[in-house]
Amino acid sequence: MEINREFYDGNTFITYDGSVQNNLILESLSDTLYSKIVANSEKYITDWDKSICPWKINYNADFIKAHYVLAYNVNNVWSVATSPFFKERKKGYTFYLSRNGSNCQDRYDRNKYFANNCAVWLSTLTNPDFDITDTVMNEWTESKYDRLNPVINFDYSKIFVVPTINGNIFNPNIEENFDPSSIQKIGFKFYYKNYVDSNIEIPMGVVSLNNEILKPSWSEYNTNCFNIDGMFDNGLFFTPYWVKSSNYYNLPAVCTRQTTLAMPYRSSSDFITGATGTGFYQSSVTGESAAATLNYFPNKGIYIGFGEEIFSDYEAYYEGGTVGNFQYSVRRHLKIGTTYADLVEYLEKQCAYLGFRFLIDSTKINENINSQYYYIPEIDNFGVTTGNYYAANTSDAQNLPNYQWSDNVFSVTPYDGTNDEEDEDPNDYDDNTTVLNEYGNRIYQDFTQRYILDNVTMKQLATYLYTTIPAELDSISWSPKNFLTNNPIDVILSLQFFPFDVRNYQTEEVSLRDIYLGTQKAEINSTDIQGYICADNVSIIDFGERLYYPVFGVDDFRSYPPYSTAELYLPYCGSISLDPEIYLNHYIRIKYIVDLLTGSCLALIYRDGMVIDSVSGQIGITVPLTGIQTQTLASAQSQANAQYKTARNNAVMKTAGSVGAIAAGIGSGNAMMIGGGIAGLSSAYNDIQNMNYQLQHTEIPFKTVGVSTSSTSYANEQTPRIIIKRPVMLPTFDAEKYGHSVGYATLETDVIGNYSGYTEITGVDLTGISATDEEKALIKKYLESGVYL
Amino acid sequence: MTVLIQRTFDDNKVVSKTVTTIKTITGAVPFEQMSILHPRLIMEYDPYIIGGNYCYIPDFGKYYYMRITLDTGKRMILNCDVDPLKSWDVAIRNCTGTILRSESVGRPTPIHDEKLPIDPNIIDVKSILFDNKLSINPFTSWCWVLNVLGGAVLSGD
Numbered sequence: 001m002e003i004n005r006e007f008y009d010g011n012t013f014i015t016y017d018g019s020v021q022n023n024l025i026l027e028s029l030s031d032t033l034y035s036k037i038v039a040n041s042e043k044y045i046t047d048w049d050k051s052i053c054p055w056k057i058n059y060n061a062d063f064i065k066a067h068y069v070l071a072y073n074v075n076n077v078w079s080v081a082t083s084p085f086f087k088e089r090k091k092g093y094t095f096y097l098s099r100n101g102s103n104c105q106d107r108y109d110r111n112k113y114f115a116n117n118c119a120v121w122l123s124t125l126t127n128p129d130f131d132i133t134d135t136v137m138n139e140w141t142e143s144k145y146d147r148l149n150p151v152i153n154f155d156y157s158k159i160f161v162v163p164t165i166n167g168n169i170f171n172p173n174i175e176e177n178f179d180p181s182s183i184q185k186i187g188f189k190f191y192y193k194n195y196v197d198s199n200i201e202i203p204m205g206v207v208s209l210n211n212e213i214l215k216p217s218w219s220e221y222n223t224n225c226f227n228i229d230g231m232f233d234n235g236l237f238f239t240p241y242w243v244k245s246s247n248y249y250n251l252p253a254v255c256t257r258q259t260t261l262a263m264p265y266r267s268s269s270d271f272i273t274g275a276t277g278t279g280f281y282q283s284s285v286t287g288e289s290a291a292a293t294l295n296y297f298p299n300k301g302i303y304i305g306f307g308e309e310i311f312s313d314y315e316a317y318y319e320g321g322t323v324g325n326f327q328y329s330v331r332r333h334l335k336i337g338t339t340y341a342d343l344v345e346y347l348e349k350q351c352a353y354l355g356f357r358f359l360i361d362s363t364k365i366n367e368n369i370n371s372q373y374y375y376i377p378e379i380d381n382f383g384v385t386t387g388n389y390y391a392a393n394t395s396d397a398q399n400l401p402n403y404q405w406s407d408n409v410f411s412v413t414p415y416d417g418t419n420d421e422e423d424e425d426p427n428d429y430d431d432n433t434t435v436l437n438e439y440g441n442r443i444y445q446d447f448t449q450r451y452i453l454d455n456v457t458m459k460q461l462a463t464y465l466y467t468t469i470p471a472e473l474d475s476i477s478w479s480p481k482n483f484l485t486n487n488p489i490d491v492i493l494s495l496q497f498f499p500f501d502v503r504n505y506q507t508e509e510v511s512l513r514d515i516y517l518g519t520q521k522a523e524i525n526s527t528d529i530q531g532y533i534c535a536d537n538v539s540i541i542d543f544g545e546r547l548y549y550p551v552f553g554v555d556d557f558r559s560y561p562p563y564s565t566a567e568l569y570l571p572y573c574g575s576i577s578l579d580p581e582i583y584l585n586h587y588i589r590i591k592y593i594v595d596l597l598t599g600s601c602l603a604l605i606y607r608d609g610m611v612i613d614s615v616s617g618q619i620g621i622t623v624p625l626t627g628i629q630t631q632t633l634a635s636a637q638s639q640a641n642a643q644y645k646t647a648r649n650n651a652v653m654k655t656a657g658s659v660g661a662i663a664a665g666i667g668s669g670n671a672m673m674i675g676g677g678i679a680g681l682s683s684a685y686n687d688i689q690n691m692n693y694q695l696q697h698t699e700i701p702f703k704t705v706g707v708s709t710s711s712t713s714y715a716n717e718q719t720p721r722i723i724i725k726r727p728v729m730l731p732t733f734d735a736e737k738y739g740h741s742v743g744y745a746t747l748e749t750d751v752i753g754n755y756s757g758y759t760e761i762t763g764v765d766l767t768g769i770s771a772t773d774e775e776k777a778l779i780k781k782y783l784e785s786g787v788y789l
Numbered sequence: 790m791t792v793l794i795q796r797t798f799d800d801n802k803v804v805s806k807t808v809t810t811i812k813t814i815t816g817a818v819p820f821e822q823m824s825i826l827h828p829r830l831i832m833e834y835d836p837y838i839i840g841g842n843y844c845y846i847p848d849f850g851k852y853y854y855m856r857i858t859l860d861t862g863k864r865m866i867l868n869c870d871v872d873p874l875k876s877w878d879v880a881i882r883n884c885t886g887t888i889l890r891s892e893s894v895g896r897p898t899p900i901h902d903e904k905l906p907i908d909p910n911i912i913d914v915k916s917i918l919f920d921n922k923l924s925i926n927p928f929t930s931w932c933w934v935l936n937v938l939g940g941a942v943l944s945g946d
Contacts, residue, residue: 453933455927495934496936497927498934503931516939519939541921553896557898557900557901620934718923719918719919721917726914727907727913728912730906731908733906746894749885749886758802759893760890764881764886765884768884769880771876776873778871783881787803
């Protein structure tokens with residue numbers, strides 16, 4: 001899900017795709033206001049990304065038909081905020097979307113409409129103190145800014161509703177310890193402080209539509225609450241439309257109740273009055289009663305149920321209620337003319353606006369949540385609920401971004417493509433991060449020493465080896481005494497050239513020290529020869545990372561082999577193929593681990609944080625110091641070449657035999673012979689490959705200046721490079737015409753009516769159509785050959 | 790028998806064809822014993838229906854492709870073949886099937902599409918260099934490593 005947006009840079013403001021805004025014009029905030037917003041919000045939000053998005057909305061239409069559900073992530077906590085309550089506003093009003101939905105204006109003006117705002121938090125973290133200190137207020141707003149991100153992980157078990165008016169009046173706390181095995185209501189607790197001012201709105205959510213009966217709102221509206229001190233465990237209930245009474249305003253509502261609401265109604269003419277009981281808005285009714293409840297299932301959704309379908313063919317009214325032990329004067333009733341069907345639709349709409357998955361038929365509660373009994377609310381790409389909803393088994397539902405928000409609380413678990421046996425996967429998967437051995441660069445050896453030299457030092461060392469030492473060799477005992485060998489040069493294990501300044505790839509700062517060979521300090525004319533002491537056995541070179549960008553998209557077959565391929569050139573290691581299936585749309589990072597003793601290297605290829613592939617190579621160029629070394633090297637080289645030639649000869653012989661075997665097999669119809677012949681070919685091919693491998697890997701440890709692979713690599717490019725090959729469409733290709741002509745390949749089993757335009761369908765189930773056999777055959781034939789829907 | 794003589798410009802593959810009723814006739818009778826799916830009706834000559842290529846017969850509740858022929862008595866014979874797509878369009882849309890190709894998906898999908906006109910001769914090759922490179926001046930850099938025996942103890946490391 002993507003939201004078009006730009007970060008406010010101080011001069012220009014966000015750009016928003018206005019197509020769904022319905023005449024809402026987003027403009028920049030004033031610098032003064034913006035700075036206050038930032039200053040105030042930083043108290044709560046510490047982990048911002050670039051999607052910070054302060055909004056100012058100028059309402060410039062005759063009527064607003066939109067609301068906004070904004071979600072964002074703070075400290076790994078997903079939160080949702082709704083927009084201000086838009087209700088038939090006239091032109092010229094201005095709103096600010098709140099930061100976390102907590103601070104927008106929701107005081108009501110008796111002569112005007114009010115804008116309220118709220119947040120639904122999905123967290124167990126302590127909530128910020130809703131301290132409204134922003135002094136920049138106008139008639140309508142106390143502004144904060146919002147951080148827009150799509151909701152991607154909706155954890156229903158942690159949902160609770162935050163009252164947001166008047167800052168510190170309420171101290172919301174989280175309802176925890178839901179029992180997933182039992183039906184529960186959406187729970188939240190209000191810790192009311194001892195004194196609660198009058199005229200308090202507890203907005204729980206807002207939305208606005210242009211149809212009166214479909215004006216759903218999450219708003220709760222308490223009035224005249226005094227000295228309430230206690231905790232209320234409340235379920236979330238929906239009441240139907242509230243009508244204006246007295247000096248209060250008509251608000252569609254979601255009511256909170258301590259117990260299941262007995263929905264008041266009247267059978268035909270008798271009004272129901274005299275609400276009693278405790279909790280919010282609990283009422284008693286005369287006559288038949290029915291529960292209109294929205295029971296909450298953690299991780300599951302909402303279930304709408306009625307005790308009995310008593311509203312059928314009747315109008316329903318609701319009047320009166322109590323708050324705690326205090327009477328309040330709000331009178332409300334269902335809109336005259338509301339039928340049971342209206343009510344059900346209304347409640348369904350409420351669920352859809354709230355973004356909850358729900359079911360209507362309580363007997364289907366144990367059905368698969370992706371079955372037709374469950375409904376999924378439509379949430380557009382901007383995170384806005386629309387009030388529409390679809391049966392979960394339809395493609396409309398499955399195409400919704402929130403389709404995956406469900407999980408498996410009930411026994412019936414949707415097949416997710418994994419092993420559906422009861423055995424649980426015993427593996428404890430890590431976070432896909434490769435951690436190198438922190439001590440891997442240190443192997444302490446007191447028998448050896450490694451010095452980092454430059455050209456000057458190396459020349460001095462050569463002079464020492466070939467002038468100073470020979471002068472001392474007149475004494476027979478001198479060499480064994482100092483070097484434990486008759487040949488002083490044997491104490492030199494290797495001399496390697498590396499294509500980087502080795503000092504820069506040491507984990508500790510290195511310093512110059514005298515060079516010792518055996519027990520002899522190397523010096524020329526009484527001048528010590530010095531080199532840097534290696535702190536590490538290995539050096540690690542990080543070449544950085546690059547994104548393997550999916551030009552065609554990750555859901556396009558052209559992005560994958562054989563159409564698209566990728567190779568990775570690694571200096572000193574050669575080139576390898578990269579699997580687009582693994583690396584596409586991921587960052588590729590290259591690191592080399594270099595062995596400073598042997599000159600070998602290991603290139604690590606990361607996908608994001610984890611090493612997927614590794615390639616070995618030889619980065620150090622070994623300089624032969626004695627004729628014996630060179631002779632040994634030449635011998636090994638010669639032997640490897642001889643083995644290679646032998647293998648090639650064998651391969652030719654095997655291949656010839658295989659061809660003969662195949663010919664004989666075909667002639668005789670003997671499948672076994674054909675198979676054997678192919679196996680022979682395969683065997684011969686493998687032999688060549690094996691010997692190629694052997695040869696290459698025989699050569700690698702014996703690099704010499706002038707002929708080694710390392711030396712030629714040194715002359716080659718010194719930077720890793722990704723080479724990507726992609727297909728090209730014919731110049732005449734027209735996507736729209738192509739789609740209309742032959743359609744795009746799909747493989748989806750779905751209701752045919754969910755598609756349009758050119759469509760080819762197979763395996764169609766015509767059950768339920770009373771057509772004749774001939775007609776059904778014709779229909780299938782047409783559908784298989786392609787039709788225009 | 791009542792027949793709504795119609796005209797459609799849609800391809801036969803269109804499920805919900807757009808039709809225009811030219812004339813409603815009531816005097817058509819079966820030309821012979823006929824199938825409901827392929828009826829042949831005979832009626833008096835009517836020049837106003839010459840342009841019709843489609844019809845709807847309410848008695849059968851079906852739509853038909855229609856060809857008009859004339860007999861020797863200058864009567865018109867309506868040769869009809871049922872159009873099951875239009876006749877059952879709503880029911881068809883409610884059926885479930887496996888969609889192999891679709892215009893409405895709007896773009897290539899993960900499913901291999903052998904019909905997509907990919908140029909067989911051209912491949913687009915792009916490359917991306919990594920940020921860091923191995924770069925030294927071998928004449929001035931400390932890029933040699935000498936491994937020796939014995940030096941560690943005497944040099945004090």
